[in-house]
Amino acid sequence: MPSDMILRTKIRIPPVRRDGVVRTRLLERMDQAVRGGRLTLLIAPAGFGKTTLLAQFLTERADPAAWLSLDDTDNDPAKFWRYFIQAIGAVIPELPQRALPLLDAYPNVSRETMMDMLLGEMDEYALRTGQRMAIALDDYHAVHDERIHDGLAYLIDHLPDGAHLIIASRAQPPVKAAKWRARGQSTEIAGGELTFTTEETRRFCEHTAKLSLTTEQVDRIMAWTEGWAAIVQILSVSLVGKDLQSLNRPEGQIANGHENIMAYLAEEVLARLPDELRRFLLDTSVPERFDAATCDALTGRDDGIRMLGELRRRNLFLVPLDDGGVWFRYHHIFRDVLKGHLLREDAARARHLSRVAALRFSELGLHDEAMEQVIQGGNDELAADLLQRHLYGVLGRGEFSTLLRWMAAISPSSLPAELHLLRAFALVVTGQYPAAESALISLEPDIQALPDGERRGQLQSGFFFVKVNYAFSTGDYDQWLKYADRIPDMLPESPLFYNLNYNRSEPLVRRTLFGLNGAIPPSANVIALRIVDIMSAHGWKQSLFSQYVLQSLAEGYYEWDRLAEADSLLKEVETVAYLKRCAGLYVPCRITMARCLLARGRGEEARAMLQATAETARDWDEPRWEMPLAAYEARFALAEGDLAGAERLLKRTGVGPVDAPTLYRETEYMTLARLLGARRKEKEALKLLEGLSALGVRERSLITTVDAAVLSALLEWQRGRREAGLDRLHEALAAGAANGYVRSFTDEGRPMLALLRAYRAKRLQSGAVGEGALSGDGALAGNGAHGGVPTAYVDDLVVRLEAELEAAGAVGAAGAGVVHDGERLIEPLTDKELALLQELDRGATNRESAAKLQLTEGTVKVYLSRVYAKLGVSSRTQALSRARELRLLD
Numbered sequence: 001m002p003s004d005m006i007l008r009t010k011i012r013i014p015p016v017r018r019d020g021v022v023r024t025r026l027l028e029r030m031d032q033a034v035r036g037g038r039l040t041l042l043i044a045p046a047g048f049g050k051t052t053l054l055a056q057f058l059t060e061r062a063d064p065a066a067w068l069s070l071d072d073t074d075n076d077p078a079k080f081w082r083y084f085i086q087a088i089g090a091v092i093p094e095l096p097q098r099a100l101p102l103l104d105a106y107p108n109v110s111r112e113t114m115m116d117m118l119l120g121e122m123d124e125y126a127l128r129t130g131q132r133m134a135i136a137l138d139d140y141h142a143v144h145d146e147r148i149h150d151g152l153a154y155l156i157d158h159l160p161d162g163a164h165l166i167i168a169s170r171a172q173p174p175v176k177a178a179k180w181r182a183r184g185q186s187t188e189i190a191g192g193e194l195t196f197t198t199e200e201t202r203r204f205c206e207h208t209a210k211l212s213l214t215t216e217q218v219d220r221i222m223a224w225t226e227g228w229a230a231i232v233q234i235l236s237v238s239l240v241g242k243d244l245q246s247l248n249r250p251e252g253q254i255a256n257g258h259e260n261i262m263a264y265l266a267e268e269v270l271a272r273l274p275d276e277l278r279r280f281l282l283d284t285s286v287p288e289r290f291d292a293a294t295c296d297a298l299t300g301r302d303d304g305i306r307m308l309g310e311l312r313r314r315n316l317f318l319v320p321l322d323d324g325g326v327w328f329r330y331h332h333i334f335r336d337v338l339k340g341h342l343l344r345e346d347a348a349r350a351r352h353l354s355r356v357a358a359l360r361f362s363e364l365g366l367h368d369e370a371m372e373q374v375i376q377g378g379n380d381e382l383a384a385d386l387l388q389r390h391l392y393g394v395l396g397r398g399e400f401s402t403l404l405r406w407m408a409a410i411s412p413s414s415l416p417a418e419l420h421l422l423r424a425f426a427l428v429v430t431g432q433y434p435a436a437e438s439a440l441i442s443l444e445p446d447i448q449a450l451p452d453g454e455r456r457g458q459l460q461s462g463f464f465f466v467k468v469n470y471a472f473s474t475g476d477y478d479q480w481l482k483y484a485d486r487i488p489d490m491l492p493e494s495p496l497f498y499n500l501n502y503n504r505s506e507p508l509v510r511r512t513l514f515g516l517n518g519a520i521p522p523s524a525n526v527i528a529l530r531i532v533d534i535m536s537a538h539g540w541k542q543s544l545f546s547q548y549v550l551q552s553l554a555e556g557y558y559e560w561d562r563l564a565e566a567d568s569l570l571k572e573v574e575t576v577a578y579l580k581r582c583a584g585l586y587v588p589c590r591i592t593m594a595r596c597l598l599a600r601g602r603g604e605e606a607r608a609m610l611q612a613t614a615e616t617a618r619d620w621d622e623p624r625w626e627m628p629l630a631a632y633e634a635r636f637a638l639a640e641g642d643l644a645g646a647e648r649l650l651k652r653t654g655v656g657p658v659d660a661p662t663l664y665r666e667t668e669y670m671t672l673a674r675l676l677g678a679r680r681k682e683k684e685a686l687k688l689l690e691g692l693s694a695l696g697v698r699e700r701s702l703i704t705t706v707d708a709a710v711l712s713a714l715l716e717w718q719r720g721r722r723e724a725g726l727d728r729l730h731e732a733l734a735a736g737a738a739n740g741y742v743r744s745f746t747d748e749g750r751p752m753l754a755l756l757r758a759y760r761a762k763r764l765q766s767g768a769v770g771e772g773a774l775s776g777d778g779a780l781a782g783n784g785a786h787g788g789v790p791t792a793y794v795d796d797l798v799v800r801l802e803a804e805l806e807a808a809g810a811v812g813a814a815g816a817g818v819v820h821d822g823e824r825l826i827e828p829l830t831d832k833e834l835a836l837l838q839e840l841d842r843g844a845t846n847r848e849s850a851a852k853l854q855l856t857e858g859t860v861k862v863y864l865s866r867v868y869a870k871l872g873v874s875s876r877t878q879a880l881s882r883a884r885e886l887r888l889l890d
Contacts (some may be wrong), residue, residue: 009289009321011087013067013136014055021196021204023053026189030057033187034134034164039156039180042168044191047230047333050168051138053194058136064091065134071288073372075145076401077111078103088118091133092125101624102664105504106398107429108512109664110699111151116662119158126162133163139332141170145401149174156180195227204229209236209315230333237269237315266337269316280307281316282345285338286353287361287373289321289329297360298353351377362386367393371406380414387419395500400426417446417459425466425497433474440466461538465497465545468531477527484534498543503584507591507628507667509548510555510703520556520739528553547576547585555592561742561800563596570596583622587613591632599743601808603640607633627653631668638674639749646675657684661691663699673711682719686712706735706744714751722758722869729759733789745797746804753801754871757882760794761874829870834888836863840876841889 030053033040042050058065066087074080081103089096099121102114122133143149153176156165167173180186196204202218205211213221225231270278283298284290292304301307308328311318317334321327330338342350354377361370367390374383387406394403407415407423415423420443427436440463447463450456464484471480506512510520528549535546551573557566570593577586590613597606610633617625634649653668655661657676661669669688676685689708696704709732717725736744745752829837832853839849850860868874871882883889 007083007086009327010069010083011067011090012322013058013065014051014069015320015323016052016055016059017208019207020052020056021200021208022056023049023200025197026053026193027057027060029187029189029193030166031061033189034061034132034166037180037185037187038159038164039177039186040164040166041173041177041186041188042166042194043170043172043188044194045170047228047331048191048194049196049229050194052229054136054138054166054168058134061134063131063133065136066091067136068138070137070139070142072142073368073402075143075148075405076399077145077147077151078106078398078400079402080143080145080148081111081114081151082397085118088122088133088135092121095121098624101504104396104398105506105512107431108503109505111147112154113663113695113699115151115155115158116660116695117664119155119160120660120662122163123160126160131162134166135163136166136168138168139170140167140173143173146174153177194229196222196225196229196232197227198222201225201227201232204232205236209233211236230331233315233317234266234269234334266334267341270338270341277307277310281311281338282342283353285330285335285342286350286376287357287369289327289369291327294357294360297356351379353377355379355382358382358386362389368402375406375409380411383410384414384416384419388416391422400429404430417443417450418462420446421459421462421466425469428466428469428473431473433470436466436470440470461540462497464534464538468545471527481527481530484530498540498545499580501544501582501584502548503588505584505624505664507588507625507632508555508703509552509585509588510559511666511701512552520552520559525553525556528556542576544576544580544582544585547573547582551585551589551592555588558592558595558599559743560740561746563599566592566596578616581620583617583620583625587617587622587625587629591629594632594636595743595747598636598639599747603636607636610636627665628667631671635671635674638671638678643675643678646671646678650675657681657688659688661688661695663692663695663701663704666692666695666704670707670711673715677711677715677718682715685715689715702735702739706732706741709735710744710748710752713755714748717751717755717758717869720866720869722865725755726759726762729755730789733759733794737789737793742797742800746801749801750805753798753805754882756794756798756801758869758873760791760798761878763791763794765874829867829888833863833867833870836860837867837879837883837888841880841883 030040042054044050058067067090068083068087070080074083082100085096085099085103095118099114099117102109102117106114126132152173156175156177159165167175177186181188198218201222202213202215205213205218205221221232221235225235270281273281280295280299280301284295286298287294290298292308295304295307296302299307308318317331319329319331321329329335339350342353354373358370358373358377358379361367361373367386370386371383371390374386383406387410403426404423407419407426412420420439424436424439424443427433427439444463447456447459450459467480467483471477503509503512531549532541532546532553535541535543535549540546550569554566554569554573557563557569570589573585573589574593577589590609594606594609594613597603597609610629614626614629617623617629630649630652634646637643637646637649650668650672653665655665655668655672657672659669669692673685673688673692676682676688689712693705693708693712696702696708709728713725713728713732715725716722716728732744735741745756835853836849839852844852846857846860846864849855850857853860855863868879871879871886873879873882880889
């Protein structure tokens with residue numbers, strides 16, 4: 001059986017019985033809800049027919065539907081959203097290929113960013129097809145992880161008009177949806193509405209159970225069951241072969257409560273079955289789902305196919321999970337009764353059957369199901385063995401919550417040190433830092449107490465890795481450095497940790513946890529070099545973990561304008577990444593190399609490098625990297641003045657100005673904002689940047705907020721909003737100063753130089769020197785939210801830019817309105833503004849200039865303010881000096 005069978009049974013709409021009761025009144029109610037809102041809730045206890053009704057509704061709908069059946073094992077955000085993506089993939093087949101890499105990139109890519117992508121795809125699908133997709137989550141009561149509830153609430157809040165979510169649950173889901181009820185966007189169909197009517201009960205008994213009942217008998221059944229579908233079904237089974245004329249109500253306390261009636265009737269049905277069929281039901285109740293071969297393994301017989309056929313013939317709560325009738329499960333209520341009966345009758349056999357089921361599932365490659373079974377049976381030794389055998393699959397899917405749940409269910413004494421170490425790593429990744437620290441403190445002496453040998457070395461190596469991750473996640477570098485000084489001289493690589501691919505989606509490693517989302521002050525250089533030195537000394541330099549640290553440091557060197565040091569590291573990383581075919585390392589390395597080339601004025605070589613990198617990614621079957629590479633090439637084209645080429649490249653990415661930007665495509669949207677600015681569409685560009693900036697704040701991504709602020713400042717300045725431009729520049733400088741940012745500013749060329757000069761002039765004018773911030777007409781106050789910006793930092797940026805532009809021949813080389821090297825963010829002077837500038841050079845007063853140019857004095861003042869803004873100055877003297885520098889008066 002293919003290993004994805006369980007997935008397919010979870011994401012397909014269950015088959016609908018041809019002879020089932022069609023519940024027209026409820027189907028019409030659901031149709032109205034789906035047409036007019038975003039959320040429908042089906043809330044009722046077990047056995048009220050929620051799943052059957054939902055399957056009927058979605059099967060009959062013309063528009064597409066996605067389905068996900070949930071159970072207790074889905075309380076892991078990574079697993080839940082993986083299944084959710086695959087469910088939507090039944091409607092949008094190309095979605096999983098694009099979305100799963102983002103899910104796998106957690107925690108470097110947040111769940112919200114991944115969901116932004118999902119929502120965008122769903123919206124695009126609705127716009128393209130004109131269809132309204134329904135998404136059904138069945139048995140949602142099985143979910144109790146708060147992170148999943150929060151994620152689903154986020155999804156509901158941002159659900160596009162072309163999608164509708166239906167949740168079926170035994171209890172009210174703890175998802176914040178009250179506001180949608182208040183707005184008439186949420187419909188709830190509860191228990192009382194889901195009960196059978198008398199007519200529905202009659203149709204079920206006659207057409208489904210093949211019973212011929214009088215009106216009085218149907219009325220009796222309704223009185224006893226109150227229309228509870230599961231009781232109607234099992235009661236009809238219990239009536240087969242009985243004298244229907246003597247139909248009586250169950251007696252005594254058994255009749256008090258639906259659950260008791262259900263249990264009573266199930267026991268009665270079991271008692272009347274042939275021994276072999278009764279034994280078969282009890283033995284096969286252990287696993288959640290099964291096929292005939294699994295039944296044979298559990299019963300020790302070879303007639304599983306025949307027995308399953310007999311259960312279907314008798315209508316004994318067997319639910320098919322696929323159209324071929326291969327995999328089945330029992331109705332939840334009936335299975336609970338069977339399992340309870342088995343445990344009371346023979347608890348030892350129940351544990352034995354759990355072991356048999358676990359081994360069977362393990363043979364089939366259904367490792368998660370195997371783990372669930374062995375834990376259910378309480379076999380800690382086998383559970384630990386299976387867990388060690390299947391670690392890579394769980395880690396590769398990022399299902400750390402599942403891993404922690406399994407470990408919590410196994411006796412600590414049964415877990416080897418390797419699994420205790422993995423538990424500490426999972427605690428770090430899931431942000432449970434106090435528990436992680438406690439686990440590391442407990443584990444270290446146990447490792448040290450082991451005899452010298454390969455196992456001890458592997459554990460010490462893995463311990464080092466987890467400690468590094470803990471330091472990066474918490475910022476507690478001092479503790480890590482103290483530990484690093486104590487480790488032996490040579491240790492082997494830990495195969496479990498050291499060659500994981502830590503980046504599946506980001507074109508810059510600085511945007512991941514390795515780069516602390518861009519929050520890397522120059523002092524981090526010391527820590528990074530210490531890590532690299534230790535890893536080199538211990539023989540780990542070629543590991544992907546070591547190379548990712550080097551790449552993060554190289555990107556830091558680039559940002560700090562230490563290009564020669566970046567070059568040295570990048571050459572090493574490039575070699576290892578290529579040999580290991582690790583695109584998540586190779587692509588960021590090559591992009592950074594190309595940026596270094598562009599910074600040195602070698603734009604043609606930089607673009608060629610990106611094109612070659614895209615070709616390599618295609619050869620490696622890594623198509624996800626093509627779009628960010630195309631966006632970077634478009635950005636380089638803009639830097640060279642090739643707007644048409646940039647537009648062609650950006651079209652390949654599919655992003656547009658009316659999109660709601662997402663962080664997983666930040667590179668593409670940032671480049672689009674640049675292109676819009678070059679096309680003088682500042683308003684559209686600023687709207688994109690506003691969205692990206694908000695996402696950067698949400699994700700605590702410093703690199704995003706700085707980039708958005710820098711570009712917004714230039715665009716505001718370009719469209720003549722001087723104070724707004726200076727305010728946004730101050731935001732960028734305040735964040736950049738704390739982390740030594742240089743290239744984020746100097747890469748913008750002459751427009752940034754003009755803006756920085758104006759910023760510095762404003763500071764001098766207002767007396768905001770030293771650590772103070774800008775003040776005066778703008779919104780930048782000395783004690784503002786972004787803190788002070790050191791004057792020395794601004795001066796350094798100006799000096800660096802002047803030197804770069806002079807070396808490139810850009811300072812003073814351009815005529816009016818011409819921006820060197822394609823930098824088109826600065827607005828050219830109009831003919832009237834140039835004429836006014838010439839009057840200033842002549843020494844004319846405002847009144848004389850007005851007379852000469854046939855303007856009013858007020859209009860002259862307006863023109864002057866525009867000239868000052870475009871030149872980045874604040875006085876006549878500065879304006880004339882800047883104009884001569886740019887040869888505007890020649």
